[in-house]
Amino acid sequence: MGELVSVAEVLGKQQTRGNMTGSTSSEFVYDTEKAPEECLHCQKQLRWRRYVIGNMRVGLYLEPCMCEGAVLERQEKAAEEERRLREEENQRKMRRIEDLFRQSRLGRRFRERTFDNFKVMPHNRKAFETALEYAQSFTQHREKGEGLFITGGAGTGKTHLAAAIANFLLRGLTPVVFADITRLLSSLKATFTEESTNSEQQLIDELCRVELLVIDDLGKEKPSQWVEEKLYTIVNARYEDYKPIIITSNYSLEDIEARLENSGEAIVSRLMEMCKGLKMNGPDYRKGGAKRKT
Numbered sequence: 001m002g003e004l005v006s007v008a009e010v011l012g013k014q015q016t017r018g019n020m021t022g023s024t025s026s027e028f029v030y031d032t033e034k035a036p037e038e039c040l041h042c043q044k045q046l047r048w049r050r051y052v053i054g055n056m057r058v059g060l061y062l063e064p065c066m067c068e069g070a071v072l073e074r075q076e077k078a079a080e081e082e083r084r085l086r087e088e089e090n091q092r093k094m095r096r097i098e099d100l101f102r103q104s105r106l107g108r109r110f111r112e113r114t115f116d117n118f119k120v121m122p123h124n125r126k127a128f129e130t131a132l133e134y135a136q137s138f139t140q141h142r143e144k145g146e147g148l149f150i151t152g153g154a155g156t157g158k159t160h161l162a163a164a165i166a167n168f169l170l171r172g173l174t175p176v177v178f179a180d181i182t183r184l185l186s187s188l189k190a191t192f193t194e195e196s197t198n199s200e201q202q203l204i205d206e207l208c209r210v211e212l213l214v215i216d217d218l219g220k221e222k223p224s225q226w227v228e229e230k231l232y233t234i235v236n237a238r239y240e241d242y243k244p245i246i247i248t249s250n251y252s253l254e255d256i257e258a259r260l261e262n263s264g265e266a267i268v269s270r271l272m273e274m275c276k277g278l279k280m281n282g283p284d285y286r287k288g289g290a291k292r293k294t
């Protein structure tokens with residue numbers, strides 16, 4: 001069957017041969033030097049063609065046979081090629097999702113917290129719907145730099161909903177960083193150690209640039225001047241760039257402001273402008289879970 005020959009190769013050969021004949025159309029000429037080949041389906045003699053571009057003759061293709069068998073074979077090949085491309089595209093997408101999950105710092109435990117396995121009850125329905133809407137309409141929220149401030153008692157599902165949003169977006173190829181506040185601060189501190197390959201600035205840049213930053217458990221950190229500075233840098237950079245933040249906390253924004261002595265006001269006033277408040281009510285789900293098991 002016909003082989004595809006590169007333009008350069010053909011042009012090279014053309015110079016040494018140079019005897020094209022039998023122009024039948026303005027688009028291609030038959031090459032009479034190369035012996036015709038028989039169609040495997042109907043045994044018709046098929047001639048070789050060269051394509052004419054301007055006054056160059058390029059490519060070398062066996063003329064396609066129009067018999068039923070040959071047409072079917074071409075259709076099957078095209079379908080197979082399309083399947084292969086789709087499969088490749090899927091695999092590329094899966095690899096990209098895996099990379100995004102790895103970069104997201106979302107721990108394994110949190111990858112299982114999704115909207116699907118969040119039990120919707122009367123006391124959390126509103127929060128669930130707000131979080132789901134946020135994830136589904138992320139593009140619009142992102143455009144306006146809108147985030148969420150999810151507050152409420154222990155075990156009410158704050159982290160679950162924030163992780164559900166992160167999982168939803170990561171699967172849709174939106175880069176998210178999900179960082180527990182204490183882990184986030186300790187990885188910033190770790191950049192000062194000798195073994196560290198990342199600089200503090202690199203990590204801060206990553207936190208400032210990512211499409212969505214989730215800070216889990218704000219208020220759990222031990223306040224200090226250094227902590228305040230880092231928090232302010234991240235919140236302010238995202239504020240100025242209209243980049244959304246989702247925060248979960250046991251505290252209200254007023255409490256956070258009071259905890260952070262120096263930059264509390266500056267941080268909280270930005271968060272107030274950026275984030276829609278979401279109050280989680282209800283009992284501690286962890287305790288309910290323990291009860292169910294016994």
Ligand SMILES: Nc1ncnc2c1ncn2[C@@H]1O[C@H](COP(=O)(O)OP(=O)(O)OP(=O)(O)O)[C@@H](O)[C@H]1O
Pocket residue numbers: 113117118119120121124152153154155156157158159160161217248249250285286
């Ligand atoms: N409505 C719910 N449906 C299913 N699982 C839930 C629900 N609410 C909470 N959980 C589960 O209960 C546990 C505690 O929830 P979560 O971590 O979201 O609480 P939290 O509000 O972040 O608490 P904390 O303030 O202690 O951080 C998790 O395992 C979570 O998946």
Ligand SMILES: [Mg+2]
Pocket residue numbers: 158159160216217248
């Ligand atoms: Mg939590």
Ligand SMILES: [Zn+2]
Pocket residue numbers: 039040041042043044065066067068069070
């Ligand atoms: Zn044929």
